[in-house]
Amino acid sequence: MAMLRTSAVVVLHLAVCLAVPLPCEQIVGHLEAEIQRLVWGIEQQHQYIQELHHSQANALQQIPNMHLGQGTFHRDCSDVFAAGNVANGLYAVRPDGSPTALSVYCDMSNGGGWTIFQRRTDGSENFDRAWVEYKHGFGDLHSPDGEFWLGNDALHQLTRDGAHELRIDMEDFEDKKRYAQYQNFKVDSEEDQYQLHLGPYSGNAGDAIASSPPASQQKWTGPGSETGGIQFSTYDHPNHEAATNCIRHDKSGWWFSRCESGNLNGHYYKGPYQAMTEDGVVWYTWHGWWYSVKSVVMMVRAADVEHRPPVLAQLPEQPLQY
Structure with a gap:
């Protein structure tokens, strides 16, 4: 959704640039800053997903085993x-x-x-x-x-x-x-x-x-x-x-x-x-x-x-x- 919104903003700003060429450098600067913010947000979300994955995986190691006596189970x-x-x-x-x-x-x-x-x-x-x-x-x-x-x-x-x-x-x-x-x-x-x-x-x-x-x-x-x-x-x-x-x-x-x-x-x-x-x-x-x-x-x-x-x-x- 964020990427679609950014695409719409880019198209709108480009249209403005064509109509009024003078402020294009300033508009491009704003666009670059917005893209950087989006990239940073995506990287943060990716890092969060990876950390969540690792935390859940590590939690498996804390599951206690069932220790048993001798001679009560088949081998396989x-x-x-x-x-x-x-x-x-x-x-x-x-x-x-x-x-x-x-x-x-x-x-x-x-x-x-x-x-x-x-x-x-x-x-x-x-x-x-x-x-x-x-x-x-x-x-x-x-x-x-x-x-x-x-x-x-x-x-x-x-x-x-x-x-x-x-x-x-x-x-x-x-x-x-x-x-x-x-x-x-x-x-x-x-x-x-x-x-x-x-x-x-x-x-x-x-x-x-x-x-x-x-x-x-x-x-x-x-x-x-x-x-x-x-x-x-x-x-x-x-x-x-x-x-x-x-x-x-x-x-x-x-x-x-x-x-x-x-x-x-x-x-x-x-x-x-x-x-x-x-x-x-x-x-x-x-x-x-x-x-x-x-x-x-x-x-x-x-x-x-x-x-x-x-x-x-x-x-x-x-x-x-x-």
Whole structure:
């Protein structure tokens, strides 16, 4: 509104200048001063929004954890499944070594035992978040179709011990479905910047993550690799130069090996899109760089889920009700 008012003032003053040329220098001086005031006001508003964002993000760190006794919870959805629970839904788990209980959504299809840690369905949740928000998680975990990120701390706890698999299920706006699956999936601790490790790929969506880094960023863990993985980055916590460049237009937290490769936390578009940058929910080996997929579910499970013995736990045999 302020900019429209300024435009009207500029047009009016220019008309006066044409009619009466003598005071134009004075009028231009007034216009420049008014523009400077508007720029200052916009900068102040931007600074206020940033401070509000950071204050809310920092407040998340003050939320107390729920500390528990020993031997009362399953370790993950793999254990929930091994104990005979076959219904999709929310369960309480506690990974080995974690003093904190997690409420997680378990998917018992595709062999069972999957812990969902990311879901995109309709763009209702903003994934352009600060580091601390990705650390603790955000979104609607309780709804079967809710969008959420479980949290990088939780993801580290779930994958720190033993071998795990990553599965990514995707659907496009033509109702076609594809998936990507990786062995040896692991996320390091915050101390190591939630570094991601991946092993061999399988599936029909293509390997849009591990196969895509340019020569200058060949640090990705692929099949047989002994190097470190890609560190997680957000707009307020970029971990390498490539991530800084990616975040400028991708607007999300992600393991950036290359901006336009596989970023499933990008901006949600309600249909295949045309944009100035490849900032959508992109899996380039399926639909290229200029297609934002309709829905995504990312989930993890123990590699030995079919062979795990049941774990005795004080849990109900049905999903938690909310």
